[in-house]
Amino acid sequence: MLIFEQVTQQNIHLCQQKFGLYTEEREIMIGRYEIKNVLVDLVLNDFKKHKFDFKKQMTFWKLFAVYQHVV
Numbered sequence: 001m002l003i004f005e006q007v008t009q010q011n012i013h014l015c016q017q018k019f020g021l022y023t024e025e026r027e028i029m030i031g032r033y034e035i036k037n038v039l040v041d042l043v044l045n046d047f048k049k050h051k052f053d054f055k056k057q058m059t060f061w062k063l064f065a066v067y068q069h070v071v
Helices: none
Strands: 002-006 019-024 027-036 039-043 049-051 060-066
Touching (some): 027 049
Antiparallel strands (some): 002 060, 019 027
């Protein structure tokens, strides 16, 4: 199980090179956050990325924890 938390101004500094999730009405993407100067992108590959925007509530998430049940 993957557990995500919403990216906010308080936790965005923790996102550098961490896995994240982007969700919109018709799209879901998992990628890695890249922070350069004041620009933040969630990058899947060289062709697909989304620019982070604080105005888009509940769109960008960062991977907080991974839960795995071991038997």
